[in-house]
Amino acid sequence: xxxxxVLLLLTTSFLSMSQSQVVIHADQGKHTINKHIYGHFAExxxxxxxxxxxxxxxNKEIPNTQGVRNDIVDALxxxxxxxxxxxxxxxxxxxxxxxxIGPKDKRPSIVNRWWGNVTEDNSFGTHDFLNMxxxxxxxxxxxxxxxxxxxQEVADWVQYVNFDGVSPMSNLRIVNGRQAPWKVxxxxxxxxxxxxxxxxxxxxxxNIYRQYATFMTGWSNAEKLYRIASGAxxxxxxxxxxxxxxxPHGMLDGLALHHYSVIDWxxxxxxxxxxxxxxxxxxxxALKMDELITRHSAIMDQSDPNKKIxxxxxxxxxxxxxxxxxxxxxxxxxxxxxxxxLAGATLNIFHKHAERVRMANLAxxxxxxxxxxxxxxxxxxxTPTYHVxxxxxxxxxxxxxxxxxxxxxxxxxxxxxxxxSASASRDASGAVHISLVNIDxxxxxxxxxxxxxxxxxGTTAQILTSSKLSDHNTFDKPDLIKPKKFQDFKVSGESLTxxxxxxxxxxxEVK
Numbered sequence: 001x002x003x004x005x006v007l008l009l010l011t012t013s014f015l016s017m018s019q020s021q022v023v024i025h026a027d028q029g030k031h032t033i034n035k036h037i038y039g040h041f042a043e044x045x046x047x048x049x050x051x052x053x054x055x056x057x058x059n060k061e062i063p064n065t066q067g068v069r070n071d072i073v074d075a076l077x078x079x080x081x082x083x084x085x086x087x088x089x090x091x092x093x094x095x096x097x098x099x100x101i102g103p104k105d106k107r108p109s110i111v112n113r114w115w116g117n118v119t120e121d122n123s124f125g126t127h128d129f130l131n132m133x134x135x136x137x138x139x140x141x142x143x144x145x146x147x148x149x150x151x152q153e154v155a156d157w158v159q160y161v162n163f164d165g166v167s168p169m170s171n172l173r174i175v176n177g178r179q180a181p182w183k184v185x186x187x188x189x190x191x192x193x194x195x196x197x198x199x200x201x202x203x204x205x206x207n208i209y210r211q212y213a214t215f216m217t218g219w220s221n222a223e224k225l226y227r228i229a230s231g232a233x234x235x236x237x238x239x240x241x242x243x244x245x246x247x248p249h250g251m252l253d254g255l256a257l258h259h260y261s262v263i264d265w266x267x268x269x270x271x272x273x274x275x276x277x278x279x280x281x282x283x284x285x286a287l288k289m290d291e292l293i294t295r296h297s298a299i300m301d302q303s304d305p306n307k308k309i310x311x312x313x314x315x316x317x318x319x320x321x322x323x324x325x326x327x328x329x330x331x332x333x334x335x336x337x338x339x340x341x342l343a344g345a346t347l348n349i350f351h352k353h354a355e356r357v358r359m360a361n362l363a364x365x366x367x368x369x370x371x372x373x374x375x376x377x378x379x380x381x382x383t384p385t386y387h388v389x390x391x392x393x394x395x396x397x398x399x400x401x402x403x404x405x406x407x408x409x410x411x412x413x414x415x416x417x418x419x420x421s422a423s424a425s426r427d428a429s430g431a432v433h434i435s436l437v438n439i440d441x442x443x444x445x446x447x448x449x450x451x452x453x454x455x456x457x458g459t460t461a462q463i464l465t466s467s468k469l470s471d472h473n474t475f476d477k478p479d480l481i482k483p484k485k486f487q488d489f490k491v492s493g494e495s496l497t498x499x500x501x502x503x504x505x506x507x508x509e510v511k
Contacts, residue, residue: 020420020448021407021449021450022436022447022448023404023452024402024452025403026401026454026510027454028402029402032399033350033354033400034354034358036083036139036359036360037358038079039082039314039360039362040076040081040083040372041361041364042087043087043363045088045112046116047332047366047368047375049087050120052069053124054128056123072366072373076136079372079393080393082138082139083359083361084140085141086141088114089114089315090195091115093148094112095110097125097153101127101160107122107125109121117329118329140182141361142187144157144188144189144212144216145190146191147196152215157169161183161184186228187216187226192233194230194233202241206247209230210248227251227252228254231256231257231258231311232257232258234259234292235292235295240300244303245303249304254310254311254358257312258314258315260316260318261282262285269320271318271320271321271336271472272470272472274320279441280410282338282342283341286342287345287418289316289349293311293313294353297356311358312357314361317363318339318342321333330367331369337465338469340384340387341439343385344388344437345421348421348435381474382473382478382482387464388505391435394431400425401425403423403424419443423435432451434508435506438502438503441503446498446500447500449496449508451494452494456494456496459491460485460508462484463486463501463506465504
C-alpha cells in the first residue's frame with residue numbers, strides 16, 4: 001500500500017511538471033506580426049507632452065532638439081517604435097489644430113477640460129509633433145476632432161500636412177516654415193465617440209464617420225489615407241456590428257478597440273504595494289483581451305472574411321490609482337513587474353491574432369498610465385514595460401508561428417487564469433524567437449518547448465524578473481529591473497526545457 005502511495009505521488013508530480021508544454025510549429029506560419037502593433041500613444045494629458053516629450057526650445061538644462069528631449073528620442077528609437085498616436089484621446093475632440101501653428105507667441109491658449117483643467121499655450125502643435133516623429137523615425141497617427149470640430153477643419157488639416165502642390169493650406173504650411181509635406185498616412189476619425197468623443201450612438205457615429213471620411217482623401221492612389229474608425233469600448237459588440245454593417249468597407253481601413261486592465265473603475269487600486277488578489281484581478285482583465293479580439297473579429301469576419309479591415313487596439317494597458325500627492329487628472333502611476341507581465345501577455349495575444357490585429361497603441365508613452373518612460377526634471381527612467389517591448393521588438397514584421405500551450409492554472413479565490421502565455425515568430429534570417437510569460441505570482445514552472453521542423457544549433461535568452469512583484473524602477477534606483485542573460489534551460493534534440501521563475505518574462509532566440 002505504501003508503495004502504491006509513493007508511486008501515486010511520483011505520478012502526480014510528473015504529470016504536474018509535464019502540464020507546462022509549448023509546441024511550436026516552426027516549419028509553418030503564414031501571417032506577419034505587423035510591426036504597428038508596437039505603436040505608442042502621446043496625448044495632451046498630464047506630463048506626457050509638456051514636461052515629458054517637450055521641455056521647450058529655450059531649455060538649457062535638458063538636452064533637446066527643437067524642444068524635444070534627446071534622451072527620450074534615443075530611448076524610443078531603441079524600441080523601434082513604428083507609430084505614435086496624437087493628440088488624444090479625449091483631448092483630440094477638443095483640439096483645434098490651427099491654434100497650434102504659426103509663431104508660438106501668437107498662438108491662443110486652451111484649457112484642457114478633460115485632464116485637470118490646466119491651461120496649455122499650444123506651443124506643441126502640428127509641426128512640433130510631425131517633426132518629432134521624423135526624429136523618432138516613426139509614423140504619425142493623427143486623431144482628428146469629430147466631437148467639437150468640423151468636416152472642413154479636418155479636410156484642411158489633411159491638406160495642410162499632405163498636399164504637395166499649390167493650395168491655401170499647403171501655402172500656409174510653407175509660410176509656417178515647412179516646404180515639403182509630411183505625408184501622414186494614419187488618421188483616426190474621432191476618439192471614443194461612445195463617450196468623451198460625443199456620447200454618440202453607434203448608428204449616429206457611423207453616419208458621421210462616412211461624412212468625415214468622404215472629405216479625407218489622399219492626393220493620389222499612392223497616397224491613400226489609412227482611415228481608422230472610433231471603435232468599441234471593450235465588450236460593446238453591438239458597436240462593431242453597426243459600424244461593419246453601416247460603413248462601406250471601401251471607406252474603412254481600421255476599426256479601433258479600447259480595453260484597459262482595470263480592477264474596478266471606482267477603486268482601481270495602487271500601482272505599487274498591491275496585493276496578490278489585486279494582481280490576479282488585473283491579469284484576469286488583461287487576458288480578457290484574447291476573448292475580446294476573438295469575438296470582435298468574428299463579427300468583422302461576417303462581412304469581411306478576407307480580413308481587409310484591421311482591428312486596431314489603439315488604447316490598452318494597466319490603469320491604477322494615481323501616485324499619492326499627484327494631480328488626479330494627470331494619471332501618473334508607477335510601473336512594476338505586474339506591468340511587465342501584463343505587457344508580455346498582451347503582446348502574445350496580439351501575435352496570436354496577427355491576421356486581424358495589425359495595429360495597436362500602448363497607453364501611454366511618457367508619465368501617463370502604463371508608461372515606458374518616466375521623467376522628473378533632468379532625470380529619466382525606463383520602466384519594466386519598456387524593457388519588455390525592447391525584448392519583444394524581435395517579433396516586429398516577423399512571421400507568426402502557430403503555438404499550442406498546455407499549462408496549469410494559476411488560481412486565487414474564485415479567479416483563475418492559465419499560468420503560461422507564449423508566442424513565437426521567425427524573422428527574415430530564419431531565427432526563431434519565443435516569448436514566454438509565467439503569470440503565476442508564486443510558483444516557478446518548468447516548460448518543455450517542442451520545436452517542430454527546426455534543428456537547434458544555438459540558443460540564447462534574456463529574462464526580466466525581480467524579487468518582488470511590486471518592484472519598480474525609481475529615479476534613485478533606475479536599473480533595479482532590467483533584462484539579464486538567461487541560462488536556465490536545456491537543449492535536447494528538437495526540445496528545450498525552460499525553468500521560469502514566478503512573474504517573469506523570457507525571450508529565447510533559437511537558430
